[in-house]
Amino acid sequence: MFYEKYLKATNEKGSFININLDPALPKQRSSNVVPDKYTSKEDAQALLDFSLDIIEQVSDYCCSIKPNTQYFLGHTEILKKIAKKTHDEGMLAILDHKLSDIGSTNGSAMFWIREMGFDAFTFSPFAGNTQKTVEKAHENNLGVIVLTLMSNPEAEKMMLDATVNGRPYYLHTAKTVKETQADGCVVGLTCFVEDKYIKNIQESVGDKVIFLLQGIGPQGGSANKIRYVTNPLVSLGRAVIYSDDPKDAVEQYHQIFKKYL
């Protein structure tokens, strides 16, 4: 089960840091891009070499690596090598995929996610089929991490004010996480997300669910909020992967976070 893998990896690494591996090429945007030394190669090779280097550099202080499908969309064939390198370095491989399909299409997604070697994936509860997805995922030895409360400004209306069965949408999702025995929930910590919402989610899901926390650090979320959850997995992204010295950057966060271990 993914929860046991999480306990093992956090214990062995002495860290609950997850790295968002989201490499953009210079032709995609103007800042936060893969450095020049990689980009003389073909796109796929540039993305792969950069990714493998990052994985190696952060491995002492991280327990998981989470590439987002949207950064590899034309070149998903390299994700298999990224998952393998992640495992070779003793970390868990999570695909940030926000799976939003139904039925046999979700089955196909899980086939390929397992084929690529990932341990877990993120899932959107929008279509209401969390139960079926979790069952199928667990048959395939995959963990499911459910988008529960995002913290982009627009999510306030869609996940906090919106209702399902008369209760706030995010709490319906949290209840579903508990009932379906999903493995984790994604919670953003910036903008409108108050401490009480995090506490509400923790109370709803029980103490064996992993909290994939987004937005701590440069995006403004306070590390203090980590103490509200039992099983944190704290994501860091651009502040590490685009740093001149990723290893040093992640070590500095590790020093801040370790008191919450």
Next chain:
Amino acid sequence: MFYEKYLKATNEKGSFININLDPALPKQRSSNVVPDKYTSKEDAQALLDFSLDIIEQVSDYCCSIKPNTQYFLGHTEILKKIAKKTHDEGMLAILDHKLSDIGSTNGSAMFWIREMGFDAFTFSPFAGNTQKTVEKAHENNLGVIVLTLMSNPEAEKMMLDATVNGRPYYLHTAKTVKETQADGCVVGLTCFVEDKYIKNIQESVGDKVIFLLQGIGPQGGSANKIRYVTNPLVSLGRAVIYSDDPKDAVEQYHQIFKKYL
């Protein structure tokens, strides 16, 4: 704009049929799979050769081809060739992607979707960022087709009973489609989806929005429902692509549908 492309393609082909190009390999599941004659090859080659053959066979009676990312997840590099073949045959290429991310991650998805040559993609309104996504997509000359009312059984609770600002979730989405000038909406026609819901959506979105209709034919949706919408794009999937004679199968549907043109 995608709407003009839609008008041109439907006019030139004399058809509003879209093909869901969702090829599964025999190792993925037991039925509805790519035929044996393709599968002695490497996975990517099998998926590509099957896809190109289907595109050619259906091209006389279809105006668009819609591969779903989840069926190509380990091999997205071949989607570029699929989009090119689709264009070579005079049809539009839509990526069924259900994009559910935010900010720069959506930007990365759109970069790759355009790079692969697609005309439009499907989008989930779950995170509330439809406005930003449509703006960015239109800058990139991409159409956005928003998941508005799915018809899997669980969607009844999540899209019909759930509320945003006190109104049914699907009608909030329809209103958003109109306000953001998104290009289309995905509407499922099976299970709980009554005719009045389709009419409600049509009334909300205005007459320049494309309805990507799912579930007609073998899945049980009645072709009669097509008459409720101004700009239909009617999806057919396994009944065509896994038919012994895809060209003949799609022609038979064309005979049924053409009276709604």
